[in-house]
Amino acid sequence: MPKxxxxxxxxxxxxxxxxxxxxxxxxxxxxxxxxxxxxxVAGVCRMCMVEIEGNPRLQIxxxxxxxxxxxxxxxxxxxxxxxEWTLKFHLINHPxxxxxxxxxxxxxxxxxxxxxxxxxxEMAERKVKKHKVVDLGEKVVLDTERCxxxxxxxxxxxxxxxxxxxxxxxxxxxxxxxxxxxxxxxNKYSLNxxxxxxxxxxxxxxxxxxxxxxxxxxxxxxxxxxxAGCNVQAYYNExxxxxxxxxxxxxxxxxxxxxxxxxxxxxxxxxxxxVSGIKKEDSGLSHMAPGAAxxxxxxxxSDTKKAALVLTGxxxxxxxxxxxxxxxxxxxNEVYHWINNPKTFDDFDGILLRGDKNxxxxxxxxxxxxxxxxxxxxxLEEKLNSGQIEHLVVAGPENLAVFPDLEExxxxxxxxxxxxxxTPVKSKFYESADYQIPxxxxxxxxxxxxxxxxxxxxxxxxxxxxxxxxxxxxxxxxLDGSDFISVNSASMGGSL
Amino acid sequence: xxELSPEGKELVKKELARYEDKYSAIIPSLYQIQKExxxxxxxxxxxxxxxxxxxxHSHINEVLKxxxxxxxxxxxxxxxxxxxxxxxxxxxxxxxxxxxxxKLGIKEGEVSxxxxxxxxxxxxxxxxxxAPAVQVNETYHDNMTPEKMDTLISELK
Numbered sequence: 207m208p209k210x211x212x213x214x215x216x217x218x219x220x221x222x223x224x225x226x227x228x229x230x231x232x233x234x235x236x237x238x239x240x241x242x243x244x245x246x247v248a249g250v251c252r253m254c255m256v257e258i259e260g261n262p263r264l265q266i267x268x269x270x271x272x273x274x275x276x277x278x279x280x281x282x283x284x285x286x287x288x289x290e291w292t293l294k295f296h297l298i299n300h301p302x303x304x305x306x307x308x309x310x311x312x313x314x315x316x317x318x319x320x321x322x323x324x325x326x327x328e329m330a331e332r333k334v335k336k337h338k339v340v341d342l343g344e345k346v347v348l349d350t351e352r353c354x355x356x357x358x359x360x361x362x363x364x365x366x367x368x369x370x371x372x373x374x375x376x377x378x379x380x381x382x383x384x385x386x387x388x389x390x391x392x393n394k395y396s397l398n399x400x401x402x403x404x405x406x407x408x409x410x411x412x413x414x415x416x417x418x419x420x421x422x423x424x425x426x427x428x429x430x431x432x433x434a435g436c437n438v439q440a441y442y443n444e445x446x447x448x449x450x451x452x453x454x455x456x457x458x459x460x461x462x463x464x465x466x467x468x469x470x471x472x473x474x475x476x477x478x479x480x481v482s483g484i485k486k487e488d489s490g491l492s493h494m495a496p497g498a499a500x501x502x503x504x505x506x507x508s509d510t511k512k513a514a515l516v517l518t519g520x521x522x523x524x525x526x527x528x529x530x531x532x533x534x535x536x537x538x539n540e541v542y543h544w545i546n547n548p549k550t551f552d553d554f555d556g557i558l559l560r561g562d563k564n565x566x567x568x569x570x571x572x573x574x575x576x577x578x579x580x581x582x583x584x585x586l587e588e589k590l591n592s593g594q595i596e597h598l599v600v601a602g603p604e605n606l607a608v609f610p611d612l613e614e615x616x617x618x619x620x621x622x623x624x625x626x627x628x629t630p631v632k633s634k635f636y637e638s639a640d641y642q643i644p645x646x647x648x649x650x651x652x653x654x655x656x657x658x659x660x661x662x663x664x665x666x667x668x669x670x671x672x673x674x675x676x677x678x679x680x681x682x683x684x685l686d687g688s689d690f691i692s693v694n695s696a697s698m699g700g701s702l
Numbered sequence: 703x704x705e706l707s708p709e710g711k712e713l714v715k716k717e718l719a720r721y722e723d724k725y726s727a728i729i730p731s732l733y734q735i736q737k738e739x740x741x742x743x744x745x746x747x748x749x750x751x752x753x754x755x756x757x758x759h760s761h762i763n764e765v766l767k768x769x770x771x772x773x774x775x776x777x778x779x780x781x782x783x784x785x786x787x788x789x790x791x792x793x794x795x796x797x798x799x800x801x802x803x804x805k806l807g808i809k810e811g812e813v814s815x816x817x818x819x820x821x822x823x824x825x826x827x828x829x830x831x832x833a834p835a836v837q838v839n840e841t842y843h844d845n846m847t848p849e850k851m852d853t854l855i856s857e858l859k
Contacts, residue, residue: 360760370758375767386759387745 210276225267225278226254236280237289237318239296239404240356241268243454244461246365248357251296253318255288256280264288290322297327299334299379300405301351309406311419315354334379342384343371343391345411345465346400350382353407359383359399366462367557369393383407394559398462401451412468413449426453427666428655430520430605430648431467433562435657438463440471440649440668447471447649447668458661464559473604473631474647479672480632484642491637496644496676500684503626503641507537507597507685514540514586516600516619518609519564522653522665525678526566526573532682533599534577540595541579542586543570546609560658563608565648569656590621598622601678602629602636604647630675644675651677704747706754710734714754725757728765732772741781741820741839742773770824777820778813780858783837784846787826795834799823801848805855818858 209218210225215232224247229236239251247269254267259277264285267278279285296315304310333351340348360372360383371391375384385391391399400408422441429436429450436459438450450471452463472478483499485492494502507513515533517526530541545551546563553561564570574580589595598619603609616635619625626641636642648655649668656662676684706714713734717727728751735747743766752759766772773781784790784799799810803821806814813820829835832844836851843854 363760364758370760373760373764375764377768386748386763389759 208272208274208276210272210274210278212278213281219272223272225256225258225265225270225272225276228272228278229254229267229280234280236267237293237322238268239314239354240358242358242361242402242461244366245358245361245402248361251354251356252292253289253296254280255285255292257282257285286322289318290324293318293322294324294328296354297323298329298331299336299351300354301333303352307352307406308409308414309352309403313406314404336380336382340384341390342408343396345396346391347409347411347414348383349407349409350384352405353383354405355381355383356404358402358404359408362395362399362402363391363393366398367393367395372399394464394466394555395462395557397465397468398452402461410449410468417443417448422448425666425668427649427668428565428663429463429467429470430565430655431464431470431563431608432560433519433564433567433658434459434558434560435565435655435661435663436463436467436558437663438467442669446475446671458657458659458663459558462558464557466559469607470605471649473606474649474671476671478631479647479675480629480642480644481672481674483644484639486638486640496674497680497684499641499643500676500681501689503599503643504685504687506624506641507599510537510597510624512540512595513537513597513599514542514589514595514622516542516544516586516598517570518544518546518601518603519562519567519570520603520605520648521566521570521601521678522648522651523566523569523573523656523662524653526570527576528682529601529678530573530577530579532685534579536685539579540581540586540589541574541577542581542583543574544600544615545583546603546611562658563605564603565657566655568658568660569654569662572656587618590618593621593623595622597624597626599626600628601645602627604630604645606631606633628676628678628681630672643681644672646675646677647671650675704735704739704744704750706735706750707738710738711754714751718755724755725761725765727755728757728762729769731755732762732766736772741777741779742775775811776813779818780820780838782819782821783824783827784821785825785827785829785833785835785837786823787830789830790827790834793833795846796823798834798836798846798848798851802851805852819855 207218210228212228212232213234217228217232219228226241237253239253240248249266249269255264256267257279258265336350338349342348363369363372371385374381397410400410422443424439424441426439429438437453437455439453440450441448450468454461482493483496485499550561600619613635620638625639627636627639628643628645630645630647650670652667653665654662714731717730718724731751732743735743739747748759748762751762784795786795806819808814810822827835827837834846836843836846
């Protein structure tokens with residue numbers, strides 16, 4: 207393992223590591239556009255210049271392997287001047303349209319301009335005009351004038367997705383990123399190109415022009431979209447959630463996440479949410495506080511001889527533990543696992559996407575196993591068909607998009623004499639249920655998801671969207687006899 | 703739908719085996735396509751080559767658009783390429799081009815009405831000692847003058 211000195215700090219790196227990796231390890235800042243830890247080395251942006259003792263010429267850090275005893279600087283005047291000049295070249299044809307650019311606030315050019323820019327352009331020549339608003343595919347828009355040709359996106363489609371949609375066409379200052387005709391950028395990971403674009407050239411159709419990034423706050427959590435359990439950063443403000451981006455985790459998702467997973471923030475927003483408890487009465491639907499609905503449910507259940515519980519893999523391990531415990535203690539051992547897509551359940555696309563579209567199936571199975579529950583779905587169907595179940599409680603999904611069998615299953619559940627649906631989101635299929643009780647979404651609670659590999663990961667609680675909504679923990683307490691609903695987490699976290 | 707001739711396919715196969723990196727076969731393959739496809743490379747031809755070689759479309763397109771020797775639009779039967787680099791320009795190559803366009807009634811890059819001619823300015827043809835140099839399809843014509851050009855055009859049927 208070679209050792210080197212970076213700006214006076216001694217650091218040990220892996221064999222074959224490059225100088226820029228040594229910089230990353232010491233947290234010393236180094237300007238770079240084309241280098242990305244998840245991609246191959248291109249060495250085209252020339253921003254990561256460093257001075258190596260004993261070497262008369264400056265070198266690029268991203269393509270220079272560390273040798274034992276190397277002494278490297280990037281804070282000398284010589285390096286600063288070189289980086290300044292490189293930045294000037296990058297900006298020759300850049301439109302500098304930051305006020306209308308969606309990347310403003312998180313742009314590599316802006317960032318380094320603050321530290322290296324000269325604030326006074328020395329270019330008298332006209333800028334080269336190129337294509338604006340190029341529709342690359344279903345999710346991504348390209349502005350070729352803003353592009354600095356770092357080639358990160360091209361390398362991403364070559365190396366990660368291996369779909370090769372993108373290329374650099376034409377020559378010299380007319381070079382631009384593009385796709386071949388009739389072959390748009392439509393792979394399942396296309397939005398990663400937007401994340402890794404260091405400038406405002408690639409933008410997401412979903413997010414662009416919806417919010418200035420400096421008006422967004424963020425927190426780290428786990429993606430809810432499938433059993434991969436990608437680490438994500440969720441961005442929000444007082445109007446709701448706006449986007450999620452991947453957070454690197456070598457063990458789980460590397461540097462990436464899929465496009466599907468970027469849509470999971472949507473159902474957590476208020477317009478999709480069930481906000482009050484609903485009880486079906488002879489006179490129609492009556493709306494009430496969720497806690498009050500839960501208390502009425504408890505009373506209803508206490509008269510029932512045959513109650514059953516259906517769980518989806520969309521809740522946290524902590525919730526399963528407590529809720530299964532309360533339910534079985536009070537109403538017997540009838541607990542079933544709803545698998546939403548049995549045919550594609552074990553699929554894997556070779557990158558990240560898993561066929562199991564639930565974040566915590568493993569957590570649920572572990573809890574059921576721990577409690578010694580071995581019920582089969584066929585049993586439930588048989589019991590429902592023969593009218594043996596009086597009251598069925600369903601802890602329903604929050605990501606309805608991955609439950610294609612929702613309508614069919616709710617019709618099946620309707621065969622019970624009474625049906626209770628616990629759900630974070632509203633759906634017209636639930637209208638026939640006797641009780642609908644609003645639950646918190648994964649963005650609003652603490653807890654653990656266990657991914658397909660069995661890795662336990664903690665959710666990071668974000669802002670509360672529906673403060674009166676319950677978690678399965680709250681509901682367990684109510685089923686156990688507590689009427690004190692104020693213990694629910696609404697009083698603990700900040701709210702939108 | 704464009705398809706290479708059996709000889710063309712054989713050439714592509716040979717080029718693929720010749721270099722350690724198969725991307726190196728793109729240029730000779732595109733030349734062959736241009737020869738067989740009336741002087742230009744169509745998107746369908748790129749499709750065909752991609753299928754033949756397993757090289758992604760985008761990367762064939764990168765090479766195709768980088769080099770100006772590949773034509774992206776149909777050309778006339780005779781593609782007259784006038785060198786307009788320094789030496790040839792000093793010997794009135796630019797005036798020669800303008801004159802030629804005027805005579806044929808076309809602009810640079812256009813195809814004449816009878817489908818016979820396309821005129822374009824190109825970079826150095828490596829024939830500075832015989833400036834101004836003109837390349838018609840694959841044949842060089844040296845020390846060109848407007849008069850020699852007239853004779854040349856009348857000879858090209």
